[in-house]
Amino acid sequence: MTLEINSVKISDQELVSRAQKGETNAFEELVYRYDRKVLSIASSFTNDPDDTQDIYQEVFLRVYRALPGFRFGSQFSTWLYRIVMNVCLSHKTRQASHAHAELDTVIERDHSTSGHEFTGRARPVSPDEFAQNREIRSYVEQALEMLSPREKLVFTLKHFEGYKLREIALMIDCGEGTAKRYLFSAVGKIRKRLKKVFR
Numbered sequence: 001m002t003l004e005i006n007s008v009k010i011s012d013q014e015l016v017s018r019a020q021k022g023e024t025n026a027f028e029e030l031v032y033r034y035d036r037k038v039l040s041i042a043s044s045f046t047n048d049p050d051d052t053q054d055i056y057q058e059v060f061l062r063v064y065r066a067l068p069g070f071r072f073g074s075q076f077s078t079w080l081y082r083i084v085m086n087v088c089l090s091h092k093t094r095q096a097s098h099a100h101a102e103l104d105t106v107i108e109r110d111h112s113t114s115g116h117e118f119t120g121r122a123r124p125v126s127p128d129e130f131a132q133n134r135e136i137r138s139y140v141e142q143a144l145e146m147l148s149p150r151e152k153l154v155f156t157l158k159h160f161e162g163y164k165l166r167e168i169a170l171m172i173d174c175g176e177g178t179a180k181r182y183l184f185s186a187v188g189k190i191r192k193r194l195k196k197v198f199r
Helices: 012-020 024-045 049-069 076-090 103-108 127-135 137-145 149-160 165-172 176-193
Strands: none
Touching: 012 024, 012 049, 012 076, 024 049, 024 076, 024 149, 049 076, 076 149, 076 165, 137 176, 149 165, 149 176, 165 176
8 A cells, every 4th residue: 555644645765764764664665666567677587487586576685675775866766776687687597588479560670770769669469460479489589598688688678668778778877878789789689580580
């Protein structure tokens, strides 16, 4: 249940301050606000439910331990997502990300050196297209396995989670240009791997 005072939702900053003073329910509210997003990112990064749960638990354990030292130098959400990124990148049992139905639309778009980003959402997928996506799932997973951890993370956050490059750069603590290079590299590798499927 969301903590409120006189029907006004308490800000993340206030919750962090209260949690730093030892209020357990304030920390629980922070977890409640962000647990689904953390699970979503973790499950996009690894297609193993056990690994997803391990990442989720480790993230909030790190948050709990580090929260007393949080100094509001950034938004709590940005700080939290950086922890999520670090846990994902350091997780020893990384596996291929789940193949989403919209991946065919993502890969088929031109991602040339002009610097244009992929934009927009994929169109609805028909039953025939869904069946085709299931058929190529193994190709997609193999392609994602070829990526470096950071390439896979940037690609996942951009195309599976819908974040903008500037947001991803903040999450993984790098420049926007660096994040874009990871994305270019990931797309190039995936296109090369899937050229037999996407002709």
